[in-house]
Amino acid sequence: MGNPHHLAHWYPTAAYLYILCLDTLALAWEYLRRHPDYRLDWLRRQRRPQAAQQAALRWGLRLLEDPALDARDAHPAWLPGHDAVVQLHPDADPPPDAAAFAFWHIPGYKQLLHDGKGLALIARSPGHCVRFALAPGLEDGMAVAYANRGNGGSGAATPAHGHGLPSSELAAAKPRPPPAALLELHTLQALDATQAGASLREVAEGLFGTDAVAADWHADGDLRARVRRLVRRGDALMRGGYRRLAQLAPLEKGRSASTAKRP
Numbered sequence: 001m002g003n004p005h006h007l008a009h010w011y012p013t014a015a016y017l018y019i020l021c022l023d024t025l026a027l028a029w030e031y032l033r034r035h036p037d038y039r040l041d042w043l044r045r046q047r048r049p050q051a052a053q054q055a056a057l058r059w060g061l062r063l064l065e066d067p068a069l070d071a072r073d074a075h076p077a078w079l080p081g082h083d084a085v086v087q088l089h090p091d092a093d094p095p096p097d098a099a100a101f102a103f104w105h106i107p108g109y110k111q112l113l114h115d116g117k118g119l120a121l122i123a124r125s126p127g128h129c130v131r132f133a134l135a136p137g138l139e140d141g142m143a144v145a146y147a148n149r150g151n152g153g154s155g156a157a158t159p160a161h162g163h164g165l166p167s168s169e170l171a172a173a174k175p176r177p178p179p180a181a182l183l184e185l186h187t188l189q190a191l192d193a194t195q196a197g198a199s200l201r202e203v204a205e206g207l208f209g210t211d212a213v214a215a216d217w218h219a220d221g222d223l224r225a226r227v228r229r230l231v232r233r234g235d236a237l238m239r240g241g242y243r244r245l246a247q248l249a250p251l252e253k254g255r256s257a258s259t260a261k262r263p
Contacts (some may be wrong), residue, residue, distance in 0.1 A: 010192035011206045018072055019185040020178075023129040025082060026071035027184055028245035031237040032059060033067035033074070034191060042067055060248040062116035075122075077115035080133070082247045085120075087147040089135040094143035101144035106130070190227065191234030200227050 009015070019030065032038055038059060045052035045064050056064045062077040091098055103110070108125030119134040138144065186207055193203040204213045204227045216223040240251050 008193075008196055008198070008206075010189055010196055010198070013185070013189060013207065016185045016189050018070070019188055020181040021126070022071050022184070023084060024245045024247075025076075025078060025084060025131070026129065028078075028242040029065070029071050029074055029076045030184075030188055031191075031234070031242040031245070032076075033065075033069075034188075034195065035238050039067050060243055060246055075111065075113045075115075075120075077117075077120075078246055079248060080117075081149060082131075083149055084129075085131045085133055085149075087133045087135065088138055089145050089147065090138050091143040091145040094145075098143040101138060101140060101142050103140050187230050187234045187237065190230040191238060194231050194234070200224065200231065203227050203231065 019027075022030065041052065041055040041059070042064050045055075052064055056062060057079070060079050062079060065074050065076040088101060103121075106121075106123050108123040108128065108130070111122045111124075113120055113122075118136065121132040121134055123130045123132075189207055190203050193206055198206070201213060201217060201224075204217060204223060207227070207230075208223065212223065218224065237245070243250055
């Protein structure tokens, strides 16, 4: 008799390969969108628009985003503060060799959106994701300066370098090391499996194969302990740990991210 879970949405690891290329903000979204209470807030948003705005703020967002969209298609409007987001401003006193903001010269697949406060630009290329917040009044061809909260926390504007881009050292999210990326893939796959009602053994078969489970699945074995850690890690990241990935303040002790009762 075949494994009944092989047709489940969480079973094929190939469906999770896009996780390997995500930066920390995109990973934060992947964990948040799986939270049952977040999904309830999304469903209630049209009936209670004012409550939806407050709910978004509790989750660390300016606006609620559709949890059915994965990080390849979603545009979550995170509250500001992440080091990876580079602010671009018109340079009020540019030097003679000042770089210009050149939208079409920015490499990668570009997405321009309004996040509820202003324009945001995301440029993705293999292994990199660059995020910008565009100041009002910035136009293509203008001399540009950038500010980066990760640069000593000063937020001071500094001239840009070359092709209308900030320094790649500050702007580009470095590719995640393969072991760390694989950990996120396995964690999200295990989280989806447990939310679908799979047992730890079934999770292990989906992640590592039936042969590995048949050989190494024991009550006190390393494989079982590894799967248990993945399940716990996924639940913790979904329940609030995603805020660390998004560089948001942790929830106040004793308070839930949502007033809805947890399942």
